[in-house]
Amino acid sequence: RLCYTAARKGHMVEILSMIHVKLLTPSPALIFTSTIALIMIIPNDFDAIINYFSFAAWMFYGSTFLAHIVMRFTQKDAHRPIKAPVLFSALMFLASLYLIVAPIISEPDLWYLYAAIFIVAGLLFYFPFVHFGWNPPFMKYITMGLQMLMNVSPPTEAPKDV
Numbered sequence: 001r002l003c004y005t006a007a008r009k010g011h012m013v014e015i016l017s018m019i020h021v022k023l024l025t026p027s028p029a030l031i032f033t034s035t036i037a038l039i040m041i042i043p044n045d046f047d048a049i050i051n052y053f054s055f056a057a058w059m060f061y062g063s064t065f066l067a068h069i070v071m072r073f074t075q076k077d078a079h080r081p082i083k084a085p086v087l088f089s090a091l092m093f094l095a096s097l098y099l100i101v102a103p104i105i106s107e108p109d110l111w112y113l114y115a116a117i118f119i120v121a122g123l124l125f126y127f128p129f130v131h132f133g134w135n136p137p138f139m140k141y142i143t144m145g146l147q148m149l150m151n152v153s154p155p156t157e158a159p160k161d162v
Contacts, residue, residue, distance in 0.1 A: 015142075062093055
């Protein structure tokens with residue numbers, strides 16, 4: 001349901017935020033996630049998939065811990081419902097840095113570079129489509145066609161901010 005939630009927040013295409021009219025399930029998001037999973041198992045090397053996923057996940061965890069440290073010093077007066085010690089974030093950032101660099105040093109593989117480039121390339125899509133809110137005109141027609149094909153509609157209640 002991660003794709004469904006991201007689409008409801010405007011981070012993915014609108015069709016992924018819709019639910020089936022009768023079953024009330026996020027069918028487009030589930031179909032999208034299943035399709036990506038099927039594509040990922042094509043190489044038939046499950047260990048490689050786990051390694052690359054772990055590499056990517058720890059890149060995101062590390063950036064989250066680093067953002068916590070930076071924001072703690074640059075936005076001292078910001079409201080924080082939960083306060084985590086900076087020492088914890090610093091230790092976890094170092095651990096994530098180790099878990100990112102260690103696989104590259106122990107088993108240098110070009111696929112780690114591909115994974116990092118793929119993640120950074122996501123910014124090329126984030127800024128125009130999410131940050132600036134640009135929506136290509138043809139997407140409206142694609143969304144309507146898929147909506148009729150899958151028998152889905154937008155949920156009735158607005159997403160709640162966390």
